[in-house]
Amino acid sequence: MSIANYRGVWVFAEQRGGEIQKVSLELLGKGKELAEQLGENLTAVILGNGIKDRAKELIYYGADKVIVVDNELLDIYTTEPYTKVLAEIINERKPEIVLIGATSIGRDLAPRVSARVATGLTADCTSLKIDEETRNLLMTRPAFGGNIMATIICPNHRPQMSTVRPGVMQKLARDESRTLDIEEYPVQLTPADINVEILEVVKETKQKINIEDASILVSGGRGVGKPENFKLLEELAHKLGGLVSASRAAVDAGWIEHNRQVGQTGKTVRPDLYLACGISGAIQHVAGMEESECIIAVNTNPDAPIFEVADLGIVGDVTKVIPALIEELRILKASNK
Amino acid sequence: MNIVVCIKQVPDTNEVKLDPKTGTLIREGVPSIINPDDKSGLEAALKLKDQLGAHVTVLSMGPPQADAALREALAMGADEAILLSDRAFGGADTWATSSTLAAALRKIKYDLIITGRQAIDGDTAQVGPQIAEHLGLPQVSYVEDLSVEGASIIVKRIFEDGYHKIKVKLPCLITALKEMSIPRYMTVGLVYDAYREKEVKIWTLRDIEDTVDKSNIGLKGSPTKVKASFTKGAKTAGKVHNVDAREAAKIIVEKLLEKYIIS
Incomplete structure (x- = not known):
């Protein structure tokens, strides 16, 4: 050659x-x-x-x-x-x-x-x-x-x-x-x-829940407060074209199913964006997400270890910051039209 | 029906811990496992053994300690195990690995070859399709479901946005997804057999030298070379803002725009 x-x-x-x-x-x-x-x-x-x-x-x-x-x-x-x-x-x-x-x-x-x-x-x-x-x-x-x-x-x-x-x-x-x-x-x-025969072609509009394949994850932890607040995260994830994942604390509390769990006993993810909402950032959790391209963390505790791996940190309450973010994205979308 | 399942022994990344000081992986004491996609493929083969009396051979390439992975496969119910192990095979990229495995497969009777979609330590998903090419076999990768119909198999092939049901004539090769099956546990009797009654055959270069071109194996036979490897520099913490929700939302949106996550 x-x-x-x-x-x-x-x-x-x-x-x-x-x-x-x-x-x-x-x-x-x-x-x-x-x-x-x-x-x-x-x-x-x-x-x-x-x-x-x-x-x-x-x-x-x-x-x-x-x-x-x-x-x-x-x-x-x-x-x-x-x-x-x-x-x-x-x-x-x-x-x-x-x-x-x-x-x-x-x-x-x-x-x-x-x-x-x-x-x-x-x-x-x-x-x-x-x-x-x-x-x-x-x-x-x-x-x-x-x-x-x-x-x-x-x-x-x-x-x-x-x-x-x-x-x-x-x-x-x-x-x-x-x-x-x-x-x-x-x-x-x-x-x-063509050495194979295609018997059936099925399009699945419903996205399979596989957080490992998602390029954007909105992830909730104990700081989300209650299961209903996960709806906020769902709304945000939907707006960004991503999925909702969670820390072990949220899964153990029964707020969300286990297949969404990120971390050592859950899944390892490396999305383009990992938005950690009310997650303190225990080492077992960080091990499962620190390779994410961009990490943004929202937590009320300014000393939370999650801020050490975050590209951007917000000290604040998830239930206030997330609705404000959804609103800001809506405004941006409207002005793009 | 003869089925060959190619398996790889990999470090159990679920057990890997991080050194909190350096941020690097602690590799010592990490147990080795059968790669999950491969194990799922093995289970699918064993189900066909239960249903149709298929003969299941497991094949692996690796260092002598990969013996443990093959014994585990025997203890799950595989009939035969072959380990390709020779210094000459070392340092192989996916081309050389697939060339070596294909050379061994030319010496084994098969109707169906199953590999895992990808290994958790390399994530390339290349060896299965490359084996199929070397052997001139039809391939279907990303298989989640498998059944036999006469001299063909019918598989469910997964895409990001749906799936195809595909019929393929045997002989052929498929690559299995972890989701295809839940691997069975080893039984006490079979564990005993695996270590006392059955053998893991060791094949060296000599055993396959008539079916492989030696310029295609090992480090020397690998078209790709590692030029450099480096650990990702420890990440430095980004800025932390303590502002009201409205301001916080604006800062986040700015970041998302900067990273091209939204536009």
């Missing part, structure tokens, strides 16, 4: 039912930065059925070029047709970097593709940088529960592949003035390429 033959940065643009996933736009934001550093182009690759008209969105969010593969056999995601197409284009066009969103689709597709094109893959990267000397991609990811960070390189194989979880990178502002460069890539797929 001659590494020098591999040029440019690619983002796999994941769509579901024609809807481009948020994480793919975020990856275009990061991909653009990497491509500029390398002096190369950023290409988005989108696979699906009847999705041609979606391609320009990818340009608006930073792609210099889009490769579209529109085929009825790519309608609903299945592993083999998507792998076959993506691996074929990678082998033909030879990008040096391929970024894929770490969704339940990306985490199925990326390892299969990386094995087919015989290269390395680094999962769930939280930072991506270019080593200016070697042009290698420096892929940093948490290891061992997040306490240790490891920077991974893939020095002798191309492309350098990595997955990134939703919410880690930031998308660029949408810019409709960008020049469209869209290529339709013809592929030969036959029904035999």
Whole structure:
């Protein structure tokens, strides 16, 4: 393999039912930065059925070029047709970097593709940088529960592949003035390429309660005072698009079910936002949430240990601060319209 | 029906404690367990053994002490256990790990291969799909439910926004979610058998050398390398405000905007 033959940065643009996933736009934001550093182009690759008209969105969010593969056999995601197409284009066009969103689709597709094109893959990267000397991609990811960070390189194989979880990178502002460069890539797929049979597709509108997967958690402790006050937290979580979690004290008091518990005897979470409401911050609790990207704590006790791990602390009563916050968010939303 | 379940021995992160002074993990004395997703997959295999008389083999790659995880699997009811253990396998990334496991699987009879979705110490979710690719098998990952129908299996494949019911012809590979099943306890009789009657076969590089390309195993066969590792710097406490609720709400909103949590 001659590494020098591999040029440019690619983002796999994941769509579901024609809807481009948020994480793919975020990856275009990061991909653009990497491509500029390398002096190369950023290409988005989108696979699906009847999705041609979606391609320009990818340009608006930073792609210099889009490769579209529109085929009825790519309608609903299945592993083999998507792998076959993506691996074929990678082998033909030879990008040096391929970024894929770490969704339940990306985490199925990326390892299969990386094995087919015989290269390395680094999962769930939280930072991506270019080593200016070697042009290698420096892929940093948490290891061992997040306490240790490891920077991974893939020095002798191309492309350098990595997955990134939703919410880690930031998308660029949408810019409709960008020049469209869209290529339709013809592929030969036959029904035999689909080696599984989809019997049923079920959409679940009701979100499953899995606090480990939530990117925003509004968490309540003893300081919430009574079970009815959890409704306030529910309202706030709903407004922010998150879930309600709790400390052991609130669970033991019977205010909320056990599957919401964060901490050593509960679940370990690392959301983008952890809003600790009336939680003192015992070490057993902190162990389960301190890796959160942003921690905001509200507690009446100014000496509560939770403030030691918080990015922002508010000394105050949850039952007063939370309604005020809900109101402030309502005002902000109204002014955005 | 022959089922192979790939399991990994991992440190029990639920038992990991933090050093209150340094904020780092205390690793000493942390017990090892069978990775939870893998154990759920093992239970699903054992259920098929109960129902259909399937033959269940457990396969692991790891240091000699991974023997304990395989004995536990035997004590739960697995029929056979194989441990891939050789210095040559050490330092492997997911590509090299999957290449090594695939080489062993080429020597074992299987209709269905089950791996866990991901291991709690690495969280990559890569080894299962990579094994499937090396063996040229159809794969379904994120499986929550499994049943056999003739020469196929029917699985429930979970997505963030719903699920698919999928039929796959055997042979194939699935990756199991923890939610798939609640692992049974070991029985006293089987524990006795696991340590006295049954054996954990140790396979070294020599046992698989005809089914693996040696340039694909261990540290040397790993495309990805660890360039540096570092502990996250201890977090310094942020600012604490003692203000009225209205002011507090404004400060919080400002923070949420700054962190792109809201826009």
